Amino acid sequence: MCKSATAEIRAMTRQQLLTSLILAVSCASLVFAQDRRDSPTGAGAVPEMTRLANALAGDWNNVESMESSEWFPNGGERKGTSHCGVGTGGTTLICQGDSDGSAGRLDHLIVIWWDKDTNLYRFFTCFKDRGSGCEIRGTGHWQADTFVNDYTENVKGKQKRMRDSFIDITANSHTLIEAIEIGDRNMLTLITTKSSRRSR
Secondary structure: OHHHHHHHHHHOOHHHHHHHHHHHHHHHHHHOOOOOOOOOOOOOOOHHHHHHHHHHOEEEEEEEEEOOOOOOOOOEEEEEEEEEEEEHHHOEEEEEEEEEOOOOOEEEEEEEEEEOOOOEEEEEEEEEOOOOOEEEEEEEEEEOOEEEEEEEEEEOOEEEEEEEEEEOOOOOEEEEEEEEEEEOOEEEEEEEEEEEEOOO
16 A cells, blocks of 8 residues: 555656645644734744735635636626735645626635745745636735736737736735736736625
8 A cells, every 4th residue: 555655756757746745734724723813923934924914814805807808808897805824833824715797706815825945935826717727826015015926828829928916916806907918018907806804
């Protein structure tokens, strides 16, 4: 039994192992999630995660507005809720939620952690909407008071630069802008999500 499991682990790629590990940690962390107002604590806590938790941790009402694009030819909207909480001894921020509307149903799981070797945040995402799945998706950093996730997506066989920007962050609200590069490093907004804090 152990030899068989060891052989299977050796056959997995580094990416598969990392993805499996992150998914396992995420599920465990959701079970032992801390209070939404908690900041990271303990030996594993770092200032970068404290700053991120202070910005995004909590229970949120979300309203998504889709611009007309090849993904949403007629535009669209969704409304839903999400929860972001600190997990794994203060080393991860775990967000989970769902929404629905004319753009179709979406369920999501996002795990963010600080990579001290690169001085960047890392993202693991799972989206269930139009056949999407799970992936390690780009890196994150702060640009002044805006939190940015840069990544690439395969669009018609070509890698396109994408950016998610958390802007206008306050104690009770923030806005997420998903955009795609359209040439000369200009970005076109695809989805705008406005989040407001839910009272307990």
